[in-house]
Amino acid sequence: MELDHDSPVPLYVQLANLLRGRIERGELKGRIPATKDLAVQYEVAQGTAERSLAILREEGLIISAVGRGHFVAKRD
Amino acid sequence: MELDHDSPVPLYVQLANLLRGRIERGELKGRIPATKDLAVQYEVAQGTAERSLAILREEGLIISAVGRGHFVAKRD
DNA sequence: TGGGATTTGTTCGTATGTATC
DNA sequence: TGATACATACGAACAAATCCC
Numbered sequence: 001m002e003l004d005h006d007s008p009v010p011l012y013v014q015l016a017n018l019l020r021g022r023i024e025r026g027e028l029k030g031r032i033p034a035t036k037d038l039a040v041q042y043e044v045a046q047g048t049a050e051r052s053l054a055i056l057r058e059e060g061l062i063i064s065a066v067g068r069g070h071f072v073a074k075r076d
Numbered sequence: 077m078e079l080d081h082d083s084p085v086p087l088y089v090q091l092a093n094l095l096r097g098r099i100e101r102g103e104l105k106g107r108i109p110a111t112k113d114l115a116v117q118y119e120v121a122q123g124t125a126e127r128s129l130a131i132l133r134e135e136g137l138i139i140s141a142v143g144r145g146h147f148v149a150k151r152d
Numbered sequence: 153t154g155g156g157a158t159t160t161g162t163t164c165g166t167a168t169g170t171a172t173c
Numbered sequence: 174t175g176a177t178a179c180a181t182a183c184g185a186a187c188a189a190a191t192c193c194c
Contacts, residue, residue, distance in 0.1 A: 010162060034178060045164045050180070066179045067172030084170095086181060110159060121183045126161070142160045143191030 003042055011044050015052035018042075023061055023072055032062060032070040079118055087120050091128040094118075099137055099148055108138060108146040 003014045015038070022028040033041065038049040053070055056062045064070045079090045091114070098104040109117065114125040129146055132138045140146045 012162080035180095036178075047165085047181095048163065051163095054180095064179065065172085066170065067177075069172095069178065088181080111161090112159080123162095123184080124182065127182095130161090140160065141191085142189060143158075145159065145191095 003044065012048050012051040012055070015042055015044065015049065016055040019052060020056060020059075020061060023056070029072055032072065034069060079120065088124050088127040088131070091118055091120065091125065092131040095128060096132060096135075096137060099132075105148055108148065110145060 003011055003018070005011065007014065019028065019032070032038075032053070035046050035049040035053060038044075038052075039046040042049070053062065053064065057064050057070075061073055062070050063073050079087055079094070081087065083090065095104065095108070108114075108129070111122050111125040111129065114120075114128075115122040118125070129138065129140065133140050133146075137149055138146050139149050
């Protein structure tokens with residue numbers, strides 16, 4: 001799965017959508033890779049990866065903690 | 077009115093709050109200064125000013141248009 | 153008609169501060 | 174203490190849309 005750098009859809013939105021799908025399908029559980037690792041994996045800047053996770057955080061899909069990491073939120 | 081660079085509250089949040097207040101009090105009408113000008117006025121980076129306006133945009137307080145500018149949204 | 157200037161919005165790379173382990 | 178990680182902030186560059194002359 002790759003991101004389309006030529007798409008009019010912003011990379012950070014594409015990545016957020018991609019990660020949301022993986023979470024909802026249960027492919028991504030517990031700990032989410034660090035922004036630094038996501039940046040390398042998807043070939044975006046760390047700030048872009050962070051922005052993607054910020055979207056999921058606002059949606060309540062993940063929980064972030066400074067110095068700890070990002071985690072898939074428990075289902076309610 | 078100035079921003080506190082030493083506050084734990086992020087600059088982009090401080091600026092968003094400040095501008096929101098000015099809009100709600102009717103001090104800011106119609107056209108909003110360009111991000112570049114806000115950046116100079118409040119001594120922040122252009123990206124930080126942009127981020128502040130993004131918050132107000134999501135809140136529906138302002139409307140932004142590429143190549144035109146930012147405008148206070150009509151009251152409903 | 154066309155070209156230059158302006159403005160928004162995205163992205164990058166980097167640096168820094170704070171918190172956790 | 175040192176390594177790791179999140180979050181903020183900066184400066185710079187670029188594309189697209191718009192405006193102006």
